[in-house]
Amino acid sequence: xxxxxxxxxxxxLIPPGPELLVGTIAFAxxxxxxxxxxxxxxxxxxxxxxEAIEGGIEKAEAAQTEAQSVLEQYKAQLAEARHEAARLRxxxxxxxxxxxxxxxxxxxxxxxxxxxxxxAQIAADRxxxxxxxxxxxxxxxTTLAGKLVGESLEDHARQSxxxxxxxxxxxEKAEAAx
Amino acid sequence: MSxxxxxxxxxxxxxxxxxxxxxxxxxxLHSFLFKPMFTVGGFEFNKVMLLxxxxxxxxxxxxxxxxxxxxxxxxxxxxxxxxxxDFVRRGIVYETMGKKDGEKYVPLxxxxxxxxxxxxxxxxxxxxQFPVSSIIAYPAVLSAIxxxxxxxxxxxxxxxxxxxxxxxxxxNSLGPVKWLVSAIELFSNLLVRPxxxxxxxxxxxxxxxxxxxxxxxxxxxxxNSWMIPAAGVSFAMTMAMIxxxxxxxxxxxxxxVLLACSYxxxxxxxxx
Numbered sequence: 016x017x018x019x020x021x022x023x024x025x026x027x028l029i030p031p032g033p034e035l036l037v038g039t040i041a042f043a044x045x046x047x048x049x050x051x052x053x054x055x056x057x058x059x060x061x062x063x064x065x066e067a068i069e070g071g072i073e074k075a076e077a078a079q080t081e082a083q084s085v086l087e088q089y090k091a092q093l094a095e096a097r098h099e100a101a102r103l104r105x106x107x108x109x110x111x112x113x114x115x116x117x118x119x120x121x122x123x124x125x126x127x128x129x130x131x132x133x134x135a136q137i138a139a140d141r142x143x144x145x146x147x148x149x150x151x152x153x154x155x156x157t158t159l160a161g162k163l164v165g166e167s168l169e170d171h172a173r174q175s176x177x178x179x180x181x182x183x184x185x186x187e188k189a190e191a192a193x
Numbered sequence: 194m195s196x197x198x199x200x201x202x203x204x205x206x207x208x209x210x211x212x213x214x215x216x217x218x219x220x221x222l223h224s225f226l227f228k229p230m231f232t233v234g235g236f237e238f239n240k241v242m243l244l245x246x247x248x249x250x251x252x253x254x255x256x257x258x259x260x261x262x263x264x265x266x267x268x269x270x271x272x273x274x275x276x277x278x279d280f281v282r283r284g285i286v287y288e289t290m291g292k293k294d295g296e297k298y299v300p301l302x303x304x305x306x307x308x309x310x311x312x313x314x315x316x317x318x319x320x321x322q323f324p325v326s327s328i329i330a331y332p333a334v335l336s337a338i339x340x341x342x343x344x345x346x347x348x349x350x351x352x353x354x355x356x357x358x359x360x361x362x363x364x365n366s367l368g369p370v371k372w373l374v375s376a377i378e379l380f381s382n383l384l385v386r387p388x389x390x391x392x393x394x395x396x397x398x399x400x401x402x403x404x405x406x407x408x409x410x411x412x413x414x415x416x417n418s419w420m421i422p423a424a425g426v427s428f429a430m431t432m433a434m435i436x437x438x439x440x441x442x443x444x445x446x447x448x449x450v451l452l453a454c455s456y457x458x459x460x461x462x463x464x465x
Contacts, residue, residue, distance in 0.1 A: 027222060027329060027399065028392070034330030037242040041249040042335060045308045048253045050300035053260040057271075057278060060263035067265055 153178035208417040217414055220406035225327060225399070244325045248311045256307075281306045281450065289454040294461050298454070301342065305335060306450045313398055313442035316405065317435045324398040324442070329391065332449075336391035339453040344383075347460040359460065390452055397445045401438045408434055 157174050207215040229237030259274025267275060281303045286295040312331060316324035326332050348356035357363070360382050361375035408431040415424035 027225060027395075030328075030330035030333045033236060034242065034328055035334055037245050038331040038334035041245040042304065042308055042338070044249045045252050046301065046304040049256070049304045053256045054278070054300050054303065057260040057263050057275065060260075060265055060267075061275075064265045 149178070149182055153182075207414065209415055209420050218410055220403055220410060224403065224406050241323065241325055241328050244315050244321055244323065245312065245331060248308060248315070248325060251311055252304075252307045277307065278303060285447070285450050285454055289451065290458045290461065294458070295454070298342075298457055301338075302450050302454060305339075305453060306446050309335065309394065309449055310443060310446035313446060314439075316398065316402055316438055316442060322405075324402050326394050326445075327398040327402045329395045332391040332394040335449070336387045336394075339390065339456060340387040343453075343456040343460040346457060350461055359462075386456065390449070390456075393452075394445050394449050397441055401434075401441055405431065405434050405438060 153174065156178065207218060209217070227239040227241060229239050230243065231238050255270075256274055259270045260278075263271055282299050285306070286299050286302050289295070290298065309326060309332075312325035314324075315321040316327075344360075347359050350356075351359050360379060362378040363375045364371055367374055408427050412424050412427040412431055415421070415427055417424075
């Protein structure tokens, strides 16, 4: 059919000239398109894609780093807050203890004050009582003595001095006896 | 082989056991010769040339559709194109020559791979049914291009003396054997290499086509009388050969480009 019915046959290893030409042209066209147009085209796109992917990765990495730092910040803040709370609690406890101690000492002081005041009062009362008693006793004694002696011992000043001296002697005796 | 026998391959009446006395129309060298389809000023244009040009058209069209308006987010066609491109670029060129040296030769290798592959694939495409690369001229052109490239790269990279040293593998540490080694290397690299490079592709496709034609013709020839089961076997073999050929076509394109890369890598390498 289309097979060439050739009597003399060329060796299949010897390239026929026209075929060489056609092969060269056919390949040259392919090469030219790839070299000048198609591969630069696709390389540009591949480069863009690579950049897009790497950009995405970089963005993700940045986001992750940020998240990490925020997390650390939060953790630090939380720890600080905990620390603060503990500190406050401690402080409050200390303050409470101090307050209690203060109040106790205050109470003690007040108690002592009250006791002291009471003592003073008692002493004063005693003093006043003894004073008035001394006067009354003096008067009674004088009156009694006057009645007994029949003589008015009205000389007040002398009386007083005598009574006082007497009482002092009594007190001295009492002191000495104690 | 006479003209008559060549014609008989397509003689529908020629069957086994038929009494018209014709034998098996075995395929041969004549299966690789074509009548010109038309002649322009003494230039005879035949079917293989047409297939070669259609190869160019197909490859360029496909990759123009795939890469012409390439997008960052690829469509189906672009994805396919990228897969093929990446296979050659990363799988062959970067693997052998490295990214730095290889980048420059990616366009050549990509062109070679797809051009050769499609030339081979014609072998099993209905109506075409002929591998363009089984005509030695086409592999020869390509191997010549590779040869010129790597030889010029050798001398450009290493200078005149260094270039010769690179080609011959001249090495003083080899002692007196170096002359013998250099002679063999020179012969092997400069003379035999382009020949084997082209013939490897040519012979594979040539043989594959012969096998396919043989089983195809036999399937028809045996389809007579009690030999019909044999025709079935032959037909099954045809199918099997088609599958096998599909594999060989891709492998040969791959091997051709791989060798081209390895030659260039040797040319770029420092003295060994």
